[in-house]
Amino acid sequence: MSKEDYEIVIGLEVHSELSTKTKIFCSCPTEFGGDPNTHCCPICMAMPGALPVLNKKVVEYAIKAGLATNCEIAKECKNDRKNYFYPDLPKSYQISQFDIPICSNGYVEIDTDNGKKKIGLTRIHIEEDAGKLNHDAYGRGSLVDLNRAGVPLIEIVSEPDLRSAEEVESYLRKLKSILEYIEVSDCKMQEGSLRADVNVSVRKKGAKEFGIRTEMKNMNSFRSIVRAINYEAERQIEVLEEGGVVTQETLRWDDVSGKTFAMRDKEDAQDYRYFPEPDLAIIKISDEMKEEIRKTLPEMPEKRRERYISEYKLPEYDANVLTSEKALSDMFEKATEVCNNPKAVSNWIMTEIIGFLNSKELEAKEIPFTAEQLGNLIVLIDKGTISSSIGKKVLNKMFEEAKEPKVIIEENGWIQISDEGAIKEVVIKILEANPQSVADYKAGKDKAVGFLVGQAMKETRGKANPQMLNKMFLEELNK
Template sequence: MEYEVIIGLEVHAELSTKTKIYCGCTNEYGSDPNTHCCPVCTGMPGALPVLNEKVVEYAVRAGLAMDCDITRESKQDRKNYFYPDTPRAYQISQFDLPLCVGGKVDVNVEGENKTIGITRIHIEDDAGKLVHDAYTGGTLVDLNRAGVPLIEIVSEPDMRSAADAVAYVEKLKGILEYIGVSDCKMQEGSLRADVNLSLRPVGQKEFGTRTETKNLNSFRSIARSIEFEIERQKAVLEAGGVVYQETRRWDDEKGEGFSMRTKENANDYRYFPEPDLLPINLSEEYIENIKKSLPELPESRKARYMSELNLPEYDAGIIISSKALSDFFEEAGKVCGNYKAVSNWIMSDIIRASREYEFEYDNMPYTAEQFGHLIQLIDSGKISGSIAKTVFEEMIKTGNEPEKIVEEKGLAQVSDEGAIKEVVDRVVAANPQSIIDYKAGKDRALGFLVGQCMKEMKGKGNPQILNKLILEILNK
């Protein structure tokens, strides 16, 4: 039987506020265990939470950037569950009045445009981290992450494949980075997704029973876990079995998912309005001010790159996929005035070098301004395109200004006709056969002579002048 795949995602993003959601402990990643803790975030009796105003602002920013309606009168709710990562024995989340509802984002999957609906975005606190203690075989609890602010973005069941889901998460990541509310570092767990997935026979209206695979923190594991779950459910249904509603985990090393809990009553969270926190009432003015402060979003940048700077859609799409890369493009382009050249370098050398040397776009060894200067050196004829590659490698290694590298290494292009003529005469005299070949119609001979001259000049000869002078001799 043919099945249709139905996927909905819950994406958790840690907000990049300075402090936690309900206390003044720092929201910094990667410190010693249990050093960012206080009575509030460790759930000491009598400690009272106070909501961080930035958390509300960031959630509203995200909501507006994803076309949501902002809830004017909202509140927080208590979600009860008993587990050592949550010392209060409840998470503070939002139940029936989330801050943002009813949004959407547009994605492009393999050339096809799709709209993915967003059901809601709510605020909540993250849990602590449980670490397996290899020494004792026990479990260690680190509460630095307890109380880190999260937004949970819940999608409509609008996705039909792993590719759809990956495109959607990439899109969310881009938006959250652009509006500066989350650093979205997936390897640090600041962006993670839960995948709800079910199958139904093609043509059937009702959804099948869905499973939820939790805590996927890379695009690869999102895609692979979806492929795995589709095949698993298909096999169950085709064997005449029943898919159980259950929570599942994905083991990325083994490449397989497994069931975590099937107990029907395990999800009885007994939500009720959080009595320690007062309602959130947002004015039109507050929402309007946030709307006005939103920066240009990736889609709009992409359109501008295509219409104003004449970039191909593919190139524009790659550049806007990272805010840091897009910012780099704009700044370097502004410095040198040659956006097309910057884009060409990004698509080839910059992307390659970032992979080869393993640096992130927000932490490149050269600045956008320095890179703009490199393009200026090419455009002004001071260095050739091939020498520029050498200078670029040197910029990566030293972080020096390109002008300085050119000067110190003596890489400036020679455009002095007299000096070039000297080399050309010498090379042509040493290769008489090339002249005969050229006259016999072998154009390759020209390329050979240019190459030989360039070699003599260590790549620094001005190629246009070189070409011109050789042709003058050959056509004599």
């Protein structure tokens, strides 16, 4: 048998940090970074006698996430303690939710080669993040930083509905875009605010039973997740093909070697001794509260995509790319409002802006200039104040300085030459310098005009109005 005879089954547990201002059980800031142990207090440091108080915003955000992913919202739920010892877990238990999660039975829809597919969500629950260990590079010990301890998380558990690494990537991108759209998480993967535990198993095609699964914890890049799934599935198939059995275990993906390694064996299997958190009250969610939150849900990506196609007449491809990230989509809409030229905005975002972001490995929300500034830039091009090639230079400057395009153009003297006399001077000069091209044109080679315009642009360092140049060259040549 070969690889093609097997089916990969994947389920994900996605942890997403919520973007509330304060932590889940105290009023410390959730802000990323900061000197170690500066964003903490007796509560999140688990000093003796300190008690948690649940941040209501966390409940609201979790409900919002549940509503955006078609979940049922519990009328009543509770917090539970998950007990284990680790230096980054100051209370020696994590306050989480065990048997009654806040949201359950939802789904998200992804695009696959065979059309749309619903990926089931078993549950979404709220919990607190742990701190961080900083290991001394010289092996002298580890230091505990509790700034992250108590930052609110939601854990989104999918059904084992995913069948390939590609589906997983598309599911994760979808989830990320939903969470960004509803503004409950900023999903910064490199800061760990979106990370996934990936459960992988394989089975013979047509088999009814699932295979034995392995789990890879705390993955925080799409690329690693895709590689890890493919590697792990192949490894499991190999084990099975050789007549072995897959061991249920937790693995660590090593990005450098491109392999998975066992993290802990079964003997260390943890018994978390979950029990209801006695320091917190039952969480009650009324229908009114649920409906209030539902009203705050923004237009979701699918709706926007459809609107971009019908209202702005964008190609489906453009609409897909623009709506994949809320920051891009918002920028598109606001810039279009300013310049009233949706296709031009789309082109600038899709080629220049995304290209720049990719080359610098930046995320869309890190774009320094505003959508209005982009709109203004396009207005200047449309009015002929600058050419589009100057426009690109202006945009590059905007990434550096975030100034108004007008200011950048003035500061650099990039205003387009549209004065007839000045253009005529350049045209005459270029014609005199390129007799061969003139001869070519007279001999019927129309392309020579393009060359001459190019030379003129070079002479003016791109500032001459290209339409006027073209017109004037033709007039002179045809004299």
